[in-house]
Amino acid sequence: xxxALASRAGWAMQAIQERLTHIREKTEVIYTLDxxxxxxxxGRIGRVKALAGALLxxxxxxxxxxxxxxxxxxxxxxxxxxxxxxxEHIREKYGDTPLWVTVLHGRFAEKADMLTKEFxxxxxxxxxxxxRISPVLGVHTGPGIVGAAVVPMELMGDLV
Numbered sequence: 001x002x003x004a005l006a007s008r009a010g011w012a013m014q015a016i017q018e019r020l021t022h023i024r025e026k027t028e029v030i031y032t033l034d035x036x037x038x039x040x041x042x043g044r045i046g047r048v049k050a051l052a053g054a055l056l057x058x059x060x061x062x063x064x065x066x067x068x069x070x071x072x073x074x075x076x077x078x079x080x081x082x083x084x085x086x087x088e089h090i091r092e093k094y095g096d097t098p099l100w101v102t103v104l105h106g107r108f109a110e111k112a113d114m115l116t117k118e119f120x121x122x123x124x125x126x127x128x129x130x131x132r133i134s135p136v137l138g139v140h141t142g143p144g145i146v147g148a149a150v151v152p153m154e155l156m157g158d159l160v
Contacts, residue, residue, distance in 0.1 A: 005159040023155050028093055029064040030073065031147020032082035034108065061085055062147075079111060083146065087118035090150055098126040098153040104133050106143035115146055126153040127160070 002023055006016045059082040061073045073089060076082040090099075101119055105112035112130055119125060133145060 002156060002159055009159065019155070023151055024066050026155060027066075027149060027151045028090060029147070029149045030061065030086055030089060031104065031141075031145055032059050032061050032076075032079065032086060033141055034059070034079055034111075034144025034146075061089070063089075079144075079146075080114070083111060083115045083118055086115065086147065087122050090119070090148070091122045094123070094150065094152065096124045098124050100127040100151050100153050100156050101125050102129045102131060102149045103146070104131055104148060105146045106133055106138050106141065108144055108146045111144075111146040115148065119148070126157075 003016050003020055006019060011019075057077050059076045059079050061076065061082050062070055063073050064070055074082075074085055076085055101123065103112050103116050103119070105115075116128065116130060119128070133141075138145070
């Protein structure tokens, strides 16, 4: 989106590329899943791990790093605790920095609302959006995904 906004504003290609690099370095993408079933179906985790996750009611909190690699930040025992942990993780990373927050979910609007409320209580939100994830991601995660993409507003403010 930033590239499109910058292009519409008449930015040079080099300036757009530099801004996108900064945005990529400063953006946090983080989410949790209600079930590991879909990750197992897609071969992203083993069936034994998915079964153990279901039996123990484990809800991983997963972040995507700047290289697009996925890593588990923490694992909670309930989706509500995972949502609170996501908000705390973002708070620890950004502090009081004004943020552009996009809450993302599958067919999990209730939990997206819960995450939105957690963010509103803990973060300095300059812009907030709530959106459904793309079907491409939903195929791998299932409908029970909720998370966020967060970027400091200082990197977006002159584009909106």
